[in-house]
Amino acid sequence: MFNSGSTPPLLHWSDVSIDRSLNLASKHRPFLLLLYHLLSLPTLKFTPSTRSHPIPLFTEPTMVARPNKPSALSATPGPQRQAAVNISHGNQRVAATLPTGESVEILLYGATVVSWKDAAGEEKLWLSEKAALDGSKAVRGGIPLVFPVCYAPYNLLYLFHSYSVSRQVTPVANSCDKQVFGPPPPNHATSSLPQHGFARTSNWEFLGKSTSESEAEGGNADLSVKLDFGLSSAGLDAETRKKWGYDFNLIYSVTLGKKSLTTSLVVTNDDERSFELQVLMHTYFRIKDITQVSITGLQDAEYLDKVDNLKAKKETSSAVKIEGETDRVYTPSGTVAIQEGGKTSFTVTRDNLADVVLWNPWVEKAQGMGDYAPKDGYKNMVCVEAGSVRGWQTLEKGDAFEGSQTITLE
Numbered sequence: 454m455f456n457s458g459s460t461p462p463l464l465h466w467s468d469v470s471i472d473r474s475l476n477l478a479s480k481h482r483p484f485l486l487l488l489y490h491l492l493s494l495p496t497l498k499f500t501p502s503t504r505s506h507p508i509p510l511f512t513e514p515t516m517v518a519r520p521n522k523p524s525a526l527s528a529t530p531g532p533q534r535q536a537a538v539n540i541s542h543g544n545q546r547v548a549a550t551l552p553t554g555e556s557v558e559i560l561l562y563g564a565t566v567v568s569w570k571d572a573a574g575e576e577k578l579w580l581s582e583k584a585a586l587d588g589s590k591a592v593r594g595g596i597p598l599v600f601p602v603c604y605a606p607y608n609l610l611y612l613f614h615s616y617s618v619s620r621q622v623t624p625v626a627n628s629c630d631k632q633v634f635g636p637p638p639p640n641h642a643t644s645s646l647p648q649h650g651f652a653r654t655s656n657w658e659f660l661g662k663s664t665s666e667s668e669a670e671g672g673n674a675d676l677s678v679k680l681d682f683g684l685s686s687a688g689l690d691a692e693t694r695k696k697w698g699y700d701f702n703l704i705y706s707v708t709l710g711k712k713s714l715t716t717s718l719v720v721t722n723d724d725e726r727s728f729e730l731q732v733l734m735h736t737y738f739r740i741k742d743i744t745q746v747s748i749t750g751l752q753d754a755e756y757l758d759k760v761d762n763l764k765a766k767k768e769t770s771s772a773v774k775i776e777g778e779t780d781r782v783y784t785p786s787g788t789v790a791i792q793e794g795g796k797t798s799f800t801v802t803r804d805n806l807a808d809v810v811l812w813n814p815w816v817e818k819a820q821g822m823g824d825y826a827p828k829d830g831y832k833n834m835v836c837v838e839a840g841s842v843r844g845w846q847t848l849e850k851g852d853a854f855e856g857s858q859t860i861t862l863e
């Protein structure tokens with residue numbers, strides 16, 4: 454019933470006392486079971502935000518759910534139930550582990566996924582050794598969530614280019630105009646926001662979790678767990694609210710499955726006015742050796758090369774190698790994959806996220822980032838970032854935008 458080696462769940466006192474009385478007086482079992490049903494109903498609720506333990510451990514409600522309880526007590530054991538998902542919520546982070554061993558960890562700060570491990574416990578995301586995990590700045594590594602604007606004003610030429618062309622063109626929702634990737638036009642609603650917006654530096658709320666089972670080979674069911682996080686305009690700090698005054702609601706869901714991780718964002722416009730947005734799931738993939746890595750699925754895609762004066766280019770290679778600073782915004786039509794030594798390590802499928810940023814800072818840029826460690830960490834990471842960053846998604850009053858990525862392990 455429990456994961457071996459895991460801390461047993463905290464059961465309510467009534468579970469314990471009724472279990473004992475059932476053992477002592479089995480002849481009264483039917484009556485006691487009925488009593489148990491009646492008494493235990495209101496005690497099974499669990500509200501994470503009201504727990505006082507610093508790192509409370511709680512488990513799937515199904516572990517103590519009433520319909521399962523009597524079979525656990527019957528003389529002949531029933532069919533073996535699949536172990537439950539373990540979730541901890543506390544210390545400003547939420548962690549979940551599947552019975553098969555996969556795990557994920559998310560900071561409430563930025564709803565940043567900071568760890569994703571496979572069944573063997575091998576980490577799949579790169580996280581800088583100097584990443585700030587205390588909420589003082591955006592996390593360098595994992596999956597920072599970029600919203601409502603993605604830009605990086607890293608050189609004067611870039612700023613000048615961006616500014617001069619933006620004056621001539623009105624941004625068009627989801628267009629492929631290079632002038633709308635980068636710093637927004639000076640009069641744009643997002644122009645006073647920090648680089649990459651505020652989602653990655655805001656404190657999110659954990660909304661709860663749900664689990665589902667899917668049919669797997671051999672008749673066993675595969676469990677997956679979805680963790681939901683929320684951020685709304687009311688949850689922003691006053692300074693950010695002043696810079697971007699729209700009423701909005703974000704729900705970010707992180708779903709851990711066997712060999713997969715899905716991140717999905719729903720943005721709702723609760724304002725009277727329409728607003729424009731960009732989204733980017735800035736995934737830092739951990740790889741063993743950058744010289745052995747190639748990215749597939751980009752051939753024939755248009756891209757903007759940010760390290761070559763924002764030139765618009767078309768990818769000719771079927772397997773793109775990273776051999777120097779790389780910062781490109783692709784618009785590929787299908788699945789993108791990361792290969793190591795010719796073998797696929799990760800595939801990234803996207804839903805309603807048209808763009809993919811490919812980024813590796815390489816030697817000099819890594820040197821220049823204070824929170825980047827070790828300095829040769831660029832050899833062990835590559836960012837393949839699913840997003841909608843070329844142009845703007847316009848969201849009318851009451852409308853919602855949804856975009857997601859699914860990363861699959863081979």
Ligand SMILES: O=P(O)(O)OC[C@H]1O[C@H](O)[C@H](O)[C@@H](O)[C@@H]1O
Nearest residue numbers: 591605648649780781810812836
């Ligand atoms: O340093 P950050 O704000 O986290 O940005 C890190 C990188 O993010 C994206 O990949 C951009 O395309 C890069 O230009 C930027 O350098």
